Amino acid sequence: MPGRVPHALCTAALAAVVAVSPAAPTAVAEPSGPGPAPAAGAAPQSVAGLLTQLQTLYRKAEEAGELYNGTEEELRKRAAEARKLRAELERARAVLDSGRRDAGRLARDQYQGRTDFSVYVQLLLAQDPARALEQSHVIERAQAGRTAAVDRLTDAEKHAEALAAKARAAQERQRVLAAQRKKQRDSVRSQLRGIEAMLASLSAEQLAAISALEEKNIGAAQDALTASGAFSTARPPSEEGGEAVRYAVEQIGKPYVWGAEGPESYDCSGLTSRAWSAAGRDIPRTSQEQWRRLPKVPVGSLRPGDLVVYFPKATHVALYIGDGLVVQAPRPGATVKVSPLASNPLLGAVRPDPGSASLPAYTLPELPEEATSGADTGYDAPDA
Secondary structure, eight states, X not given: OOOOOOTTOOOOOHHHHHHHOTTSOGGGOOOSSOOOOOOTTOOOOOHHHHHHHHHHHHXXXXXXXXXXXXXXXXXXXXXXXXXXXXXXXXXXXXXXXXXXXXXXXXXXXXXTTOSXXXXXXXHHTSSOHHXXXXXXXHHHHHHHHHHHHHHXXXXXXXXXXXXXXXXXXXXXXXXXXXHXXXXXXXXXXXXXXXXXXXXXXXXXXXXXXXXXXXXXHHHHHHHHHHHTTTTSSOOOOBHHHHHHHHHHHHTTTOXXXXXXXXXXXXXXXXHHHXXXXXXXXXXXXSHHHHHHXXXXXXGGGOOTTOEEEETTTTOEEEEEEETTEEEEOOSTTOBOEEEEGGGSOEEEEEOSOTTSOBOSOOOOOOOOTTTTOSOOOOTTOOOO
């Protein structure tokens, strides 16, 4: 696994937060392009300038991680398909072997003069034509059985050949996906090393200023959502949603590890997919697929258990628990925690169980004492 980013060294996509909160400082406007990491001896940069550089590095790592986990999921599906094809091929070969044994018996019978034709000739030469006619029906059935055996053998050969071709194609696809996964994994690790190098180049004063600016803008963005009335109505979850919330809360304090799906560590979508699996409903593994395939709901209609998706490419996701809060696995070096809903630039929300009725009442599970400790931003999370 790649090296961990120190717990306190987080960044946020502050330009996107500005879009949510007009009150946020304008000095952190969206950059026009990536900038290099500060070189040794370079003139001190503004906090906003440092953030824009980190934004670029984190976004690249995030997107590389998303590609990695998407490929990992596809590889799992292909592996299951290959196993199924191999089992079918084994059964087809067993049928083919049986057909070949039947064909061998037919060949031996014909060679030894016990074919239907020889019997038929004998019957034609019999003294009793009526008896010969009666036996001809038996002969016809025997001939039909022989023809059917040959047909079965032919069909079995064709079926086995087709399955063998499919199995070879599935194996080749697995090989290609495995190579692609390795390349993407190496890319994530390279991106994270770049982030660590830049963070190591910053002074303690710069890091403190970055953290202070992040917290200020997250608070402003959360205040803007509250003022908009997004949290004005409390909606109980469905029974499944309540189970998903309970599971997510129980994971608080466990470490973020990109590509992890629990139970000892998680990335952001690993947490949300596992929480809903624990509630009895399977949902897509990656944040992008969760955003693409699950029904969308307005932020003003959120209920606990819904998934809140962040960033323009849907590369981060958290689980809503009510009162304007989410449980999320924020980033490398951090742990699963409770954060304000506006802790990252909001894309939208989805509901895994749109057809399920809400419970008549709901009480949020008791949160651990340190549930909100640590940074909230997840931009640096190379999500899957």
